[in-house]
Amino acid sequence: MNEFDVIVLGGGPGGYIAAERLGHAKKRVLLVEADALGGTCLNVGCIPTKALLNAAKTYAHAKHGAKLGVNAGDISVDWPTMQKWKKQTVDTLVGGVGQAEKKAGVTVVKGHGTFDGPGKVTVDGTQYTGKHVILATGSVPVMPPIPGAKDNPKVVDSTGMLAIEEIPARLAVIGGGVIGLEFASLFAMLGSEVTVVEMLPEIVPFMDDELAAQLRKGLADVKFKLECKVTAIDGGTVKYVTLAGAEESVEADVVLMAVGRRPLVQGWGAENSGLEFSGKGIVVDDRMRTNLPNVWAVGDVTGRSLLAHAAYRMGEIAVANILDPEAHRRGEIMRWNTIPWAVYSAPEAAGIGLTEKQAAAAGYTVGKVTVPAYLSGRFVAEEGVKAPGACKLVYDADSLTVLGVHVLGSYASEMVWGASVVLETELSITDLRQVVFPHPTVSELIREAAWAAKI
Structure with a gap:
């Protein structure tokens, strides 16, 4: 039938x-x-x-x-x-x-x-x-029409990257979005010399600029070439042009095309x-x-x-x-507007709602507050005081309604669901201050940020 x-x-x-x-x-x-x-x-x-x-x-x-x-x-x-x-x-x-x-x-x-x-x-x-x-x-x-990319055995997409037979000594990643960063972080931890070439001024374009910069610095073993446009690939040589017009290149054993889907x-x-x-x-x-x-x-x-x-x-x-x-x-x-995102690199990043820039563009009187991750006792016990991490809240300064929650550091992906509830129920900063978080947890950073807000 x-x-x-x-x-x-x-x-x-x-x-x-x-x-x-x-x-x-x-x-x-x-x-x-x-x-x-x-x-x-x-x-x-x-x-x-x-x-x-x-x-x-x-x-x-x-x-x-x-x-x-x-x-x-x-x-x-x-x-x-x-x-x-x-x-x-x-x-x-x-x-x-x-x-x-x-x-x-x-x-x-x-x-x-x-x-x-x-x-x-x-x-x-x-x-x-x-x-x-x-x-x-x-x-x-997405496989952009970059000269030399098609039918190049050294160029792979994310599916091909998962199937490589050995860890590359040198990896070039074209694209600084979620896919590119996760693979960059993975192979950098495994000992590869990793270079990310990104056309935009900052990685993860939908991420809050402040935390995106912190994430990039937190990926200390990865080299970033920002505002650079790839012009051609010759074997394992990735050629690109900088914002100033200089022609440069990076050599790699594997080139990952990670410009999106x-x-x-x-x-x-x-x-x-x-x-x-x-x-x-x-x-x-x-x-x-x-x-x-x-x-x-x-x-x-x-x-x-x-x-x-x-x-x-x-x-x-x-x-x-x-x-x-x-x-x-x-x-x-x-x-x-209440769909969370996460980047599972090391360190992790996650967020939901509007960034500071998006909130301003939407016409809100923007309130913001950022607290360092070392305010969490568990974070310090597990990662140390100097480890990269932060929590940023973006809110409407008039109504105090939370507009966005952005987290960098360990367990970020596991705590962002709570931020989803905050936005779904349209909680305010004062509402958020009344929520009891278990101690010690990294999620307490959200509470710390709410209390640090100047309202």
């Missing part, structure tokens, strides 16, 4: 979470995935990079443990074993997604799916029909379906509806937020509104 209540095209975070939720709601669901369940995030993105980063951090901690009284002796990196750990982690979690879909009663079909218009999807010659279709085709790495809107039928989209992604509203009836889009393909956790929430929003057309009235809409 090829008839379903909902067909989900794409088994990444947004797609598989939507299918699972719908399955538990007793809907007949078809989940179509051309490759492995879990999409980019689970297979060649979030998860494998975190497995390798954790191994690298363990190595770095062991190398510098003597100052804490821990002498590790002669330690070394076993790259093949690290890769084995990465694969084991990915395989375990991919299997878990498959089991979750099975438990929810979702029918999973592996193959290339084509969207034929509202209610119709064809998979390798077999057409399926559904009352609703959720498009979750994801994104792909783009929504995958070609190759699966969008062009001939009447779907409204552009190179920036499929157009959706705050309920994840497209311009076509009963056709929804979630995750990276929308271009709204290329983050796995954003895709999860988009999938849940779509499901809520499929199950109940009035769900939006009880708040089941996508709130784009």
